[in-house]
Amino acid sequence: MIIKLDENPGTEEVFDFINEAISKRAFIIIVACCRIKYRGRATSRLGSGDRTIIIKTDGSFLVHQDYNLEPVNWQPPNCKFKTRMENDRVYICGVRRNPPESLEVEICKTHMISYHIGKDIKKLELAGYEEDLRTMIMESPELIEKGFRPTSKEYQVSTGFIDILGKDKNGSLMILELKSRQAGVNAVKQLKKYFEDFTDHKDFVRGLLVAPSVTEDAQELLEKYQLEFKALEPPKELKSAKSVTLDFFNK
Amino acid sequence: MIIKLDENPGTEEVFDFINEAISKRAFIIIVACCRIKYRGRATSRLGSGDRTIIIKTDGSFLVHQDYNLEPVNWQPPNCKFKTRMENDRVYICGVRRNPPESLEVEICKTHMISYHIGKDIKKLELAGYEEDLRTMIMESPELIEKGFRPTSKEYQVSTGFIDILGKDKNGSLMILELKSRQAGVNAVKQLKKYFEDFTDHKDFVRGLLVAPSVTEDAQELLEKYQLEFKALEPPKELKSAKSVTLDFFNK
DNA sequence: CATTAGATTTCGGCA
DNA sequence: TGCCGAAGTCTAATG
Structure with missing residues (x-):
């Protein structure tokens, strides 16, 4: 130094x-x-x-x-x-x-x-954002609900990208909008927008907001639009911590 | 100190x-x-x-x-x-x-x-953001075009707030979406959304994006949606500089 | 190089 | 205090 x-x-x-x-x-x-x-x-x-x-x-x-x-x-x-x-x-x-x-x-x-x-070669290890939430759901779809099967992530529609697209146990299409933090009205509006892109479908479609929590206004809007909400937090475990844990159990 | x-x-x-x-x-x-x-x-x-x-x-x-x-x-x-x-x-x-x-x-x-x-009582003076652009247009509507009259700012519709609402020289309703910097596709989508809130109106409605510039993609989207664009920069003159200028001319 | 979307966004303003 | 929206946002990823 x-x-x-x-x-x-x-x-x-x-x-x-x-x-x-x-x-x-x-x-x-x-x-x-x-x-x-x-x-x-x-x-x-x-x-x-x-x-x-x-x-x-x-x-x-x-x-x-x-x-x-x-x-x-x-x-x-x-x-x-x-x-x-x-x-x-x-x-x-x-x-x-x-x-x-x-x-x-x-x-x-x-x-x-x-x-x-000085000397500093280390990079930050970070966990707990939207991508971690998406990965967790793709790996453990039952966290959403029993029988949920994701079919694709970042599915492109005319108005943007749907975070996760899938089907529930009855085969109904499910549109998932993810937020790593408390979701506000904008998140609901976005979900509504994607939802409407599928209204031409004859079959029943479900729109689901996935976030740790929602604001009160957002909650009301969800009900108004007949959309659903699933409380889920992004995993906050670091990869290094995970592998340490694995090593520990592998011994 | x-x-x-x-x-x-x-x-x-x-x-x-x-x-x-x-x-x-x-x-x-x-x-x-x-x-x-x-x-x-x-x-x-x-x-x-x-x-x-x-x-x-x-x-x-x-x-x-x-x-x-x-x-x-x-x-x-x-x-x-x-x-x-x-x-x-x-x-x-x-x-x-x-x-x-x-x-x-x-x-x-x-x-x-x-x-x-230390000692520091000074606050930052800043100019050149969206509010400055809005103020400038409200004060000098002819910057948008001859005959433009703003009727209200931050007009609430179901999907949000319209930055400026007004009428052109023919009395047609104009919806203005402002951006203090180069506008992208999102700005156009937002304007479109507001625009659609007025499609139930029998009368002709115009949607106008006001920003220093637009991205190429946004330009295409504007044409597709039949929306207009007006190049306008937010004023970057500081209030203190303004009053100095006024003082100067008042002498 | 331009564009986009997410962020431990921060921050101010307003209810 | 909570929520919303702009910001000289920044930053990494992507085409």
Whole structure:
């Protein structure tokens, strides 16, 4: 781990520090009083105040105020940086094409500056989203109801893709709309839309919303449209945890 | 500005540092080798590596890898922190209720740690989103076309809200769907949906998509549905800039 | 490279 | 507090 840091550096020091860090493709952290201008997909301005500025090795550019999870201003990866000094201030400008946009930070006073080059090869393992729910249902259709047989997933109809299509124990067509989180009215409307794509069918068709829960409004809409709901959570077990468990039982 | 920082601190030092910073509601930045577990809306795990950990004064909790704009793990504002020391490691656990979720960072080796309490009262001024476009059209309807008169905004129909409803110079009803950026097929489908809500009307109705541009697919869909398109960008002028301009001209 | 759909979306606004 | 909808959404996957 290479690391360099400085407390209350002067303007020129900051300027050199940033240029050195950018040329080394280091991870830069600056705590400074600054002003910010953004122009691109929208236009924004932020007056003078203490912020935390981050430049990542992939060219991501973030400015954080001391509240909110989200950065107040930012630039996605691969933006190009230009720095300059003017009137005892350092300017960092991050420019991106497609869409064309630029973010300029004017640093008035730097409290702390650091850069580091670390090691991190690990990727996040994540479970518990819609795809996991779909996989679980395809593997264990009885979770929906006894006799349910999925016939296809991501079935294309004129208005979009039906998450899972299948038949119940009586052979009736079932349209499943999946949500990994509490479903709102929009989920019901979407299901209704797919449902209507099959109204030309003579046979009885069922529309089923599958989600951990529904909002009250969505519940009412389901009843109005004669659609059904099945409470089901996406599995939240990590693959690595699963294989560990399997190994454990295989011993 | 109060600031405190330390390079390559020991485990106990880090533990005390963090506790002190949390009790002071300071903005904390840690660069450390760590492992991470998240459990709540989903489940995730991240193996050992160098990351940048941030705790904001509002209880936001972020862990950044050295690439991507988004944090690899996080906790939104107002999470409660618990720290502990175990086997020469510091654990920071951020817990939130509603939804119940927790994020735990296990710090193996700290490269840099800092906290600061700064001053920042400024709020972001932003212009160029859908509301600006709507306001502009309501104020200058002729931008849509000569003779256009808006009658209502956010008009409720069974399937949602129509952005702007109005009449053209011939008195025909016009349904406007606004997008602040390039419109895709979904925007056209939405407009179609609203359009169909008025098909019971005997009179001629026009559906108009208003956006800076459309994708090719969306363009085809517009033609297929006999809907129209008007290229219009949301104004990107800041209010402060506007009033400055007015002041300038009023002098 | 453009387009699309999901997200631990976040966030603000309104009931 | 819960729900809805926009966002400079971002991001990965797909054609």
